Amino acid sequence: MAELAELEDPRTRRVNERHGDDHGVNLTKLRAVAKRLGTQQELARRLWATGDGAARLLALLVCRPKDFGPEELDAMLRASRTPKVRDWLIGYVAGKSPHAEELRSAWLADPDPLVASAGWALTADRVAKRPGGLDLDGLLDVIEARMRDAPDRLQWAMNTCLARIGIEHAEYRERALGIGERLEVLKDYPTSPGCTSPYAPVWITEMVRRRHDGA
Structure with missing residues (x-):
């Protein structure tokens, strides 16, 4: 100390x-x-x-x-x-x-938005790395219904999950882009030069482009 x-x-x-x-x-x-x-x-x-x-x-x-x-x-x-x-x-x-999966499930359903945001953060990580068994359609349903009015920290975590679904799973990309465009969450977020906007449609499109260009 x-x-x-x-x-x-x-x-x-x-x-x-x-x-x-x-x-x-x-x-x-x-x-x-x-x-x-x-x-x-x-x-x-x-x-x-x-x-x-x-x-x-x-x-x-x-x-x-x-x-x-x-x-x-x-x-x-x-x-x-x-x-x-x-x-x-x-x-x-x-x-x-x-205990990550046990905690992810419990935190997702918690009424405290800060705790729920932790569940969404772990979910976004699993979407990218270990998606087997996840209901991606169900996650998109929840994001579409709740993200716009969620408190800041929870909204950020849900938006990250939305972007991860769109980046990592081509079969869900069109829907993820559509949700981002309709909700416009973080559309006007200030982004430093050289950084990628957290606005999901921009984030998804840019990351997919980079992967394609690097292939």
Whole structure:
């Protein structure tokens, strides 16, 4: 904790706070600390228990995902206060857990939109990597009915799932494009030069084009 405090930079904190995060540690430096420490599950649990933003990010880098039970991961998600901690918990830990599918199903149906967004994030990952057994038509039905009016975080995760379906599954691409065009979610999202817009029709079309050009 003393080392993390020494790495705290007020300018980094100001930038992070604009994105809803609550720490001032440069992530490259944080990853260097994690690399030096290696995997240490009990240390990870102690760091998480401090509630400190930087400590929790470090905990997620040095933990052993398979050593968390589903109840523990669920509690950690619900205790995650900031976007970066939630994103790392979902991507680095829950998604690599042997309980990932159990959590995905439970979180998708949760009434808390932040918890549901975690379920959609895991679903988007599965759409891209392990789609077998997923009801893609059913997912598109839900996205079409609910995404436009969903809270920001949930809307973003559903939109990512929509784009992944369109990118990875040619047989659903026309429908995914049509849903994106009708709902216009994130159509006007500010996008930096050189980056791909998160607006699903643009995102899908650009990623498919890149794959075709690279083939």
